[in-house]
Amino acid sequence: MTDDELDAIMAKVSRAPIGDDALRALREDQRAPLTDPSVIPTPDFRAGGVVRFHCPRGCGWYHDENPGRDAATQVFRIALPVACTPADVTTAISAEANARADAQRRRIEAALTEHDEREHRGASC
Secondary structure: OOHHHHHHHHHHHOOOOOOHHHHHHHHHHHOOOOOOOOOOOOOEEOHHHOEEEEOOOOOOOEEEEOHHHHHHHOOOOOOOOOOOOHHHHHHHHHHHHHHHHHHHHHHHHHHHHHHHHHHHOOOOO
């Protein structure tokens, strides 16, 4: 899609005038890199905030996560400059959230990979 085509579509969709900042943000979003592939299957959501990840091979094994409990029991600290701005606060909170999400992803992938190696010997489907 060309910039002119995007401008035309946005002009039809939006009643408010489209500024250069909004168009620049849309273009940057389109160029955002895709996420890395993962071994994590789509989870089931259980009572009490539990998120269950079943073995993709269907053997009955599963790994449970409880993000709500984890967030409530972990210490939450962010470092801010003395004369911080709202952007500094947003950046710090986003960095903390991204770090926690990355740790959770690594934990789930490790559990699934370990199970697959132990029980299925990593055999192809």
